[in-house]
Amino acid sequence: MKDAFGLPQSLLVLGGTSEIALATARRLVARRTRTVWLAGRPSSALEQSAADLRALGADVRTVAFDALATESHETVLGKVFAEGDIDMVLLAFGVLGDQAHDEREPLDAVRVAQTNYTGAVSAGLVSARALQAQGHGSLVVLSSVAGERARRSNFIYGSSKAGLDAFAQGLGDALHGTGVHVMVVRPGFVRTKMTAGLPEAPLATTPEEVATAVELGLRRRSETVWVPGVLRWVMSALRHVPREVFRRLPL
Amino acid sequence: MSAETVSVTGWGRTAPTAARLIRPRTYEEAVAAVRDCGARGGIPRGLGRAYGDAAQNAGGAVLDMTALDRVHVIDADSGIVLCDAGVSLHRLMRVLLPLGWFVPVTPGTRHVTVGGAIGADIHGKNHHVSGSFSRHVLSFELLTADGEIRAVSRGTPLFDATTGGMGLTGVILTATVQLQPVQTSLMSVDTERARDLDDLMARLSATDDYYRYSVAWIDLLARGASTGRAVLTRGEHAPLDALGTRARRDPLAFRPAQLPAPPAVLPEGLLNRRTVGWFNELWYRKAPRARTGQLQKLSTFFHPLDGVPHWNRVYGRGGFVQYQFVVPYGREDTLRRVVRRLSERRCPSFLAVLKRFGDADPGWLSFPLPGWTLALDIPAGLPGLGALLDGLDEEVAAAGGRVYLAKDSRLRPELLAAMYPRLDDFRALRAELDPRGAFVSDLSRRLDL
Numbered sequence: 001m002k003d004a005f006g007l008p009q010s011l012l013v014l015g016g017t018s019e020i021a022l023a024t025a026r027r028l029v030a031r032r033t034r035t036v037w038l039a040g041r042p043s044s045a046l047e048q049s050a051a052d053l054r055a056l057g058a059d060v061r062t063v064a065f066d067a068l069a070t071e072s073h074e075t076v077l078g079k080v081f082a083e084g085d086i087d088m089v090l091l092a093f094g095v096l097g098d099q100a101h102d103e104r105e106p107l108d109a110v111r112v113a114q115t116n117y118t119g120a121v122s123a124g125l126v127s128a129r130a131l132q133a134q135g136h137g138s139l140v141v142l143s144s145v146a147g148e149r150a151r152r153s154n155f156i157y158g159s160s161k162a163g164l165d166a167f168a169q170g171l172g173d174a175l176h177g178t179g180v181h182v183m184v185v186r187p188g189f190v191r192t193k194m195t196a197g198l199p200e201a202p203l204a205t206t207p208e209e210v211a212t213a214v215e216l217g218l219r220r221r222s223e224t225v226w227v228p229g230v231l232r233w234v235m236s237a238l239r240h241v242p243r244e245v246f247r248r249l250p251l
Numbered sequence: 252m253s254a255e256t257v258s259v260t261g262w263g264r265t266a267p268t269a270a271r272l273i274r275p276r277t278y279e280e281a282v283a284a285v286r287d288c289g290a291r292g293g294i295p296r297g298l299g300r301a302y303g304d305a306a307q308n309a310g311g312a313v314l315d316m317t318a319l320d321r322v323h324v325i326d327a328d329s330g331i332v333l334c335d336a337g338v339s340l341h342r343l344m345r346v347l348l349p350l351g352w353f354v355p356v357t358p359g360t361r362h363v364t365v366g367g368a369i370g371a372d373i374h375g376k377n378h379h380v381s382g383s384f385s386r387h388v389l390s391f392e393l394l395t396a397d398g399e400i401r402a403v404s405r406g407t408p409l410f411d412a413t414t415g416g417m418g419l420t421g422v423i424l425t426a427t428v429q430l431q432p433v434q435t436s437l438m439s440v441d442t443e444r445a446r447d448l449d450d451l452m453a454r455l456s457a458t459d460d461y462y463r464y465s466v467a468w469i470d471l472l473a474r475g476a477s478t479g480r481a482v483l484t485r486g487e488h489a490p491l492d493a494l495g496t497r498a499r500r501d502p503l504a505f506r507p508a509q510l511p512a513p514p515a516v517l518p519e520g521l522l523n524r525r526t527v528g529w530f531n532e533l534w535y536r537k538a539p540r541a542r543t544g545q546l547q548k549l550s551t552f553f554h555p556l557d558g559v560p561h562w563n564r565v566y567g568r569g570g571f572v573q574y575q576f577v578v579p580y581g582r583e584d585t586l587r588r589v590v591r592r593l594s595e596r597r598c599p600s601f602l603a604v605l606k607r608f609g610d611a612d613p614g615w616l617s618f619p620l621p622g623w624t625l626a627l628d629i630p631a632g633l634p635g636l637g638a639l640l641d642g643l644d645e646e647v648a649a650a651g652g653r654v655y656l657a658k659d660s661r662l663r664p665e666l667l668a669a670m671y672p673r674l675d676d677f678r679a680l681r682a683e684l685d686p687r688g689a690f691v692s693d694l695s696r697r698l699d700l
Contacts, residue, residue, distance in 0.1 A: 001697035004265035004303065004572045004660035005637045009697065031637065032663070085309075085696065134291070135310030136268035136693070177258055179269030179309055219632065220569065 001087060001136065006181075006218035007032040008087030008138065012080055014065060014123050015093025016040035017049055019192040020142060023207035024090060024214050029058045031215070033088075037080050039065035040093070067093045067119030068111070073126045081130040088138045088218075089127045091120055091168075094161075096194050099154050109156050116160035121167055128171055131180045138181045140214060141168040145188045145226070148235045151251050172223055183217050185210065186235075187227040201251070203228055259313055262563050263302040264570030265631050265660055268309035268693055276318045278400070278424055285422060285689060286398045288312040292691035295422045297364030298339060301371060302573040303660030304693035305417050311691060314422060316366055322346055323425065330430035331389065336366030336423040341557075344549070348505045352430040353488070353549075355387035359604075361507075361554050366423040371657035372415035372617040376464040376486075376553070379609035381431075383619050385414035386612050391426040396685035400424060412680045415617035417656055419681060419690045419700060433488040435502040438464070438552040440486040441543045444535065448479025448590055451605065452583065452623075455483065459607050463487050464552070468602040470531040471593050471627060472524065478594045481605065482538040486552055493546065507550035512560040519567040522630055527599040534602060566630050572660055574640055575626035577608060577619065578652035585650035586623050589643050593627070596639055603627035615673035616700075618655040626658070637661060656694065664698045674700075 002008050009032050013021045016038030025036055036058045040046045050060040065076050080086065097112035124139065131137035146154055147161030165184060172182030187210050189201035210227045217225040226232040241249070254274075260267045273293070275281040285293060291311030298317060299306060306313065319337040326332075330352045332343065340354050341361035347353065356368070356375045363373065368384045369391060381387070390404040393413060401421075403409045413420045441462070445451035451467055459465050462485035469481040491502055556562050563571070578585045593600070604626045608619045629636060644654060644666050653670035654662055668674050677700065681690075694700065 001268075001304065001309070001693050002266050003637070003697065004263065004570070004631050006266070007637065009664075132269075133310055135270055135308075136266075177269070178256075179258055179267060 001085070002138070002218075003032055006138070006221060007215070008218075009033060010035040010037075010085060010087050012037040012039065012086045012089045012127075014039050014089065014091045014127075015067070016062065016065075017043070017045045018092040018094075018142070019194075020187070020190060020207045020210045021090050021092035022049055022052070024211040025053055026056060027208075027211040027215055028088075029053060029056045034059055035084070036060045037063055037086070039063045039076070039080070041066055067115045067123065070119060070122035073122045077123065077126045077130065081134075085134050086131070086137060088140060089131065091124060091127070091139065091141045093119065094142065096154070097157050099156055102156050112156055113160045113163075116157070117163040117167070120164045124167065124171060128175060128180065128182075132175060132178050135179045137179075138183060138218060139171070139175075140183045140185060140217075143168060143184050143186045145186050145231055145235055148186065149239055149246070152247065153251065181221055183214075183222055183225060185214060185217070185225045185227065186231070188231050203231060203234070254312075259307045260570070261301050261303045261306065261660065262299060263572055263631070263660055264563060264566070265572065266304055266307075266693070268304070268307050270308045270311055270313040272313050272315055274315040274318050278319070278394075281314065281316075281319065281394055281422060281424065282398050282400070284312065284314055285394055285396065288689055292689050294690060294692040295366060295370070295418045297337065297367035298362045300360055300363050300367065302658040304697065305371070305657055307693040308691060309693055309696075316364065316422065319424065325350065327352070330432055331427060332430060333425060333427045334365060335425055336364060336369070336391070338365050339363065340365070340368065344505055347430060348433070348436050348503050351432055351434065351503065353433045355429060355431045356381055356384045357553050359554060360557050361550070362557060365426050365428065369414055369423055369426060370416060370418045372612065372614045372619075373657070374608070374619050376466045376606065378619055379459055379465065379607050380463050382610060383414075383612045383614070383617060385614055385617065387429045388414070389427040389429060392424045393421040394424055395421040396687065396689035408680060409684075411613045412615050412677055414612065415614035415656075416677065417616065417694060417700070418692065419695055420684060421690060433503075434491040435489045435494055435498075436505050436549050437489040437494065437498065437502075438486040438547045438549060439489040439493055440484060440545045440547045440552055442539050442545065443483050443541045444538055445481045445483060447477055448481075448587060451479055451481045451483070452586075455605070455607055458485070465606060467605045468534065469590070469605050469625075470535050471590070471598055471600045471603045472528045472531050473535075474594050479590050480535060482535060484552070486547070489546055493544070498546070505549065507548065507554070508558050510559050513562065513564045515564065517564055517567050519569055519632065520630075521565060521567060522599055522601070524597050524599045527601055531602060566628075567632075569630060569632040571628050571630050572636070572640070573626060573628050573658040574643070575624060575655040575658045576643070576647045576652055577622045577624040577655075578647060578650045579620060579622040582650040582652065583623065585646050585652070586625065589625070589646060592639070592643065596635075598627070598629050598633065598636075600627040600629050615677045616656060616671055618653065618657070620653070622652065626655075656698075659694070662698060667698050
């Protein structure tokens, strides 16, 4: 169960090698979390992530999960929920893609969209139903500021996050009053292996800062969390910049 | 019997979860509700005054017992009442006071049910004299997981598991309680101030035994030399001859005052260090340095907050946690350290409450033990609060103390066995009595009770 500060005792990470997810898991294990499920494609990286969390004292199990294999989500996640209550699901899988390449190779672009959006719709709905049945829990969805307004430089990724973000918001409204809390987290540029080699955007942040914001959001039962918080205001301004001007901004 | 899915919280309004709320109107409906409570079980609930998650059951059933509220038999000569568990102490006072009887133990609110009083094994300002509520319970009827109704009497394992058992052994349907005789409905109250914690502890230790009721309100925002400054309030039921001629015409009148409730939505952070600091300063200053024999209404003395319905709203949407612990006599060092840490952290706590417990009662998970108990409310949104309280838990457990489950919403499960040495007996009895887990609550899931 969650405690009075919204801290979970059990955590399911969808996308078990995500650096942001692991930073969040480390932080939560240091607080109340004792059981962690890491769901992801079987790999040495997934096992290493599990070992790292075990070293912190958590009971960690891995489960084979593929965001693209949507037909398997019901079975795979059903097994996890059958083992006991999950207080928090962290939906953290996603791919950035290579914008220039993906523009030339529509099939690769579709893969980005299917992972980030279709996969999340499926896993999100399956998780939401299980959480609703247990009458409590948080579904924390890692969105991105890139979904707030599509940019020339990464609109394929951005549009998939836009879809995910809208989906998660709607799901949050649908689950309002069911005891289930949906929280959309919108980080800006996060320094991870996913963004390694990319030119750093202003207000860049770290997985640890995202983890801190997630913990605060859980305590406040927030519906939307921006990391860093000032991005809320920056993005609400950018949203209203005319396209003519937006196009020319060095973003 | 109606059932609807609702969001449920404790009095502290933290950690809401959804459950089917079932309101049995007859014993048969209660039996049916327990038999059909489903895979995620059920938990009885009274008036919802437990601060944490003791009367919540996510995804399962919550049995609202307040419709079963008949007072069956009052023996006005011996002061024994047989009533449904859903009867509130408020109602008992209204019925019993005109007959010259008072409830044997009352917490800071009258709006708790008899069933809740037994399940949490509540204590009051008279614990050092009268023990906890269960000491005055002669027997009760318990609806257990198999759908049977058992008569449970004192001295049996089921009695000791249920008193303080947080509703997890079954649903109490009726109880027989020994009452306390009173001549009037007024209290004769002595008030004095203590300038710091040591002064307060000395005053309480020296004179506690002379008073049936005794409590101290501490200003936890006071620092430095006045850390732990407090107002002591001690009292006794006023005898008839203490009343003036006018009051003597209706010596057993019970007319508690009621103020309007705060609005349903209040801004966050209304209770901050500054506002609470002002309040505490005022409260301390307004208390007389020493006054004796002041006549007060029962409700003013015992239940000052009951005059404001829904007072828990003043903590805003984020709610609040109540922290109550006890440390045994001889471990005053721990108490001093905890008070100092709370004062240093400037917890915006309304007057915290300190009192001395007397002998413990045999309930396996009953909270009181002979020692000092401190209770305080803190807004849940205070940054770093979780870590602070975790640290205090460690000190309390190391000193042989414990925290109160009826108020808990955040204890680390690892510390529970150290705090409650009979936890394994409790678990074993539950495993035998309720193998399919018909009774379960968010509290029991969180702490693995």
